Amino acid sequence: MTREEFIRLSESWGGDVSRWPPQFQETAADYALTGGGERILERARRLDRVISLAPPVDPARSEAVSSTVMQRIAFESRPAGAPRSVGLRTSLYRPLAWLRASSRPRPFSRPWALPAVSLAGSLLLGLSLGAFVPPSGIADPPRTSLDLILDTGFAPLWGFQ
Numbered sequence: 001m002t003r004e005e006f007i008r009l010s011e012s013w014g015g016d017v018s019r020w021p022p023q024f025q026e027t028a029a030d031y032a033l034t035g036g037g038e039r040i041l042e043r044a045r046r047l048d049r050v051i052s053l054a055p056p057v058d059p060a061r062s063e064a065v066s067s068t069v070m071q072r073i074a075f076e077s078r079p080a081g082a083p084r085s086v087g088l089r090t091s092l093y094r095p096l097a098w099l100r101a102s103s104r105p106r107p108f109s110r111p112w113a114l115p116a117v118s119l120a121g122s123l124l125l126g127l128s129l130g131a132f133v134p135p136s137g138i139a140d141p142p143r144t145s146l147d148l149i150l151d152t153g154f155a156p157l158w159g160f161q
Contacts, residue, residue, distance in 0.1 A: 001027040007040055015045030 001024070009028060013020045017028045031037040 001031050003036060003040075006031050006037060010040050010044040014048045015041045015043075016048070017041070 006028060009020055009024055017025055017032060020028055028037075032041050
């Protein structure tokens with residue numbers, strides 16, 4: 001075994017010759033008995049010790065990093081045109097999240113706008129149906145307000161005639 005082969009194997013497999021591939025262990029053990037081989041193995045053993053020392057990691061920090069990585073993976077693996085939601089939680093708990101993520105302007109961007117428009121429409125419809133007095137000259141009297149509107153061609157006070 002040459003010096004370069006021994007260096008390459010020690011850098012690949014570390015300073016413990018017993019972890020090396022079986023076909024190289026016997027010749028490596030013979031080369032390690034020389035002065036140059038012992039220095040090479042000692043350098044590899046020091047590197048093994050440094051690598052084997054694990055720094056203390058706070059479990060909360062580890063969990064935060066893990067969560068961030070998973071969110072990035074979920075974000076980057078979404079198909080083209082999919083909403084820019086983050087993670088599975090958004091798709092399960094907010095099925096209409098794509099409306100919020102859309103780049104189009106939203107018609108009801110204020111939280112009070114949709115209920116206000118719904119209330120105004122309900123009041124307008126209720127007042128127009130409640131204020132209507134059915135005509136007296138109909139042979140078959142209507143049973144509901146909708147029958148009355150459809151049968152007589154009634155246009156509400158606020159509608160176009």
